[in-house]
Amino acid sequence: MRLAWYNITHDRMRFAVTVLGITCAVFLMIFQGSILLGFLQAASKIIDSTGADLWISGRGVQCFEFAVPIERRFADLARGVPGVRGTSRIVTSLVQFRKIDGSQQQVALIGADVSSGARLPIPQLAGTRLGIMPDALVVDSSNTQILDIPGRLPLEVEINDQRARVVGRTSGFSSFLGSPYVFTSYTDASRYLGLRPDETMFILVQIQPGFGVEGVKNELQTRLPDVEVSTREEFSHRAQFYWTSQTGAGGAILAAAVLGFFVGLTIVSQAIYSTTMEHIEEFATLKALGATSGYIVRVIISQAMLSGLAGYLLGVLITNPMIRAARPHIPWISTPWWLPVGVFLPALAMCALASILSVKAAITVEPAKVFRA
């Protein structure tokens, strides 16, 4: 479709405006998509980082962050169910973190047994697998500035007015709550939170090989009717659903991504329509020369697709540096490789949609118009 290419490149300024519109839309879709995906991952990050097959929580608990105490004896009862290999505990709550300058910062303290999962950054003694460092905290690198943590560790701080030491940094655990995650051992966390010895918040269950997760879950739920038993995936999805749907945060991000699509659609529609109307006499000429409606549709769709392709490539190119620039402010933003690839089809669909009005105008133009000087 040489005509399509020549038509759009003939008026370079208009082509640039069209491509810019598509670029903005593509960028917005990828950027907002990255925020949404990052938000979803962050919403279930702690749950997904454990090695547990099943989670036992208080009834009605929707996400990890808003936990309620449950009786610790449920762990003993759970270990009595056939197929349960072992249990571990995890607690969380918002606490006051006193920085070295004496000021306070609210943080989300997470305390877990070492057996909760190797991916959870629980402070351990160097060279040991299960030894726990007392009063030790680990923070995410993205939060060192807000927590006023210098390069050299350990650093003496206070958690809820009790002595603690920041001994290490981790990465990939930036909180989306505004309160940084701080990791410690289960024992220390219970002490900082003032949890009673017979209480915990979550019980994590590992299943013996050869036993089905669903079967053990059902058995546990039958035996422990006062708590909620979920598979890790169920709890993870529930938390994601809660943060995206119930709080409205995910809806707002999703709306922004959709808005990006429609803003792009409007800009591209306007640009493609005005390009078509500018060439409407040429479309009348094409019809007079014997072009079928199909040929004319192909010219217009090709124009839209060529613009779409150029705008898409440019949009993808600018997204990478923009996301890198945003990362210090939104550490949990996530752009998997398939997101820009996945935006390709919506971008082309947007261009095809934008050309519908133009197609209508071009195929209904009166070919006898060509005789008017």
Add this chain to the structure above:
Amino acid sequence: MPEHSLAVENASVSFGSGSTRVPALTDVSLQFVPSTLTLVMGPSGSGKTTLLSLLGCLLTPDAGSVFIQGANAGLCSAEERSALRRREIGFIFQAFRLFHSLSAIENVVIKSDIAGTGRKDSQKIALDLLVSLGLDGKLHLKPDALSGGEKQRVAIARALISNPKILLADEPTASLDSNAGRQICEILRRLAQDGKRTVVIVSHDPRWSSFADRTVLLEDGRVIDDRRN
């Protein structure tokens, strides 16, 4: 197969509706034979352009019939009429109707593109046509860089690329100076005579009289004179 390649029989066309209905052509019957250049003349509003639109299958008559190479265009679908235009008819317009974004040669090849014929062959034919029309140094220039006479020769090449047997021209010399206009007259005359084509020209230009084999005079949508020159 009739002797004529193009004909209208008792054709009537009117525009508008109700009290604003205006007849443009009334009961017109004309036959056009190959190797003949027919000049259609008449004052403004006499129906010349409407007649040309009918002959070019760009309009269908309210009454009567149009025959293109024996086919009744009135019985054809819109797609079939498009095919007739692609295959049988070459158009030449007063305003040239070239594509501004395309070079001279691309403007000629586009008609083959529309017909879906091979691009390589079309390029060769377009090149030969443009060279034969004296445009060998201007093949890759865009219309804005061509003079009026050159644009019209590109338009003639475009009309000829599908080797149609019918050429319809609407005021082909109206936008040209006398020298360029004369060249176009000679080219179309040659195309009618040597190429055995049916050429119909609508024009106010009196220069055409000496080139035409036949002159049809229209007034108020009716044929008032039809004579061989």
